[in-house]
Amino acid sequence: MPSRPDPDLVAHVAASTGLSEAEAARVVQDVVAFHAEPVEAYVRRRHAHLKTYGARNDEIFARIAAELATRVVAAPALSERQLRRLVYG
Template identity: 60%
Template sequence: MLERRTPAHDDLVDHLTRTTALPRGEAARVVLDVLAYFDETAEDYVRRRHRELQSAGLRNPAIFERIQAELPYRAVAPPELSLRQLRRIVYG
């Protein structure tokens, strides 16, 4: 996760404190969380979603199909990954 802010991040924090009821510290945390979310690699996303869906009770065939369907809608979509490639990301 990102831990340092830049002046551009401070502009976002200022905007959030002006337009919401968030105090400055909470707005800074939100900005860092959002930036960390968009900094997540496709491989990290696949691993995280696999854990989340597995803990929700889904089985691997459904998990990998769902992740494959979700990836193109990420903010920066990775190249299309096959089900086999997704399994290799998770299991090596």
């Protein structure tokens, strides 16, 4: 990730939220870092999180597949088998 986020985006966030330029820059960096998470890491993290709350694998994998389709940079469509392989190897 670049050390300084897009100045136009930072200015837009600052102007639309009332944040200072420094605060807006931190927000932009946080959002970019959140969306830069690799698909494999996202799938493993979400699976562990949902499993913690008692969800079953068939529910988990359907939910993760739906979530992946809505990410800012959409991940490729992954089958349940591919999702399972990401989690269990």
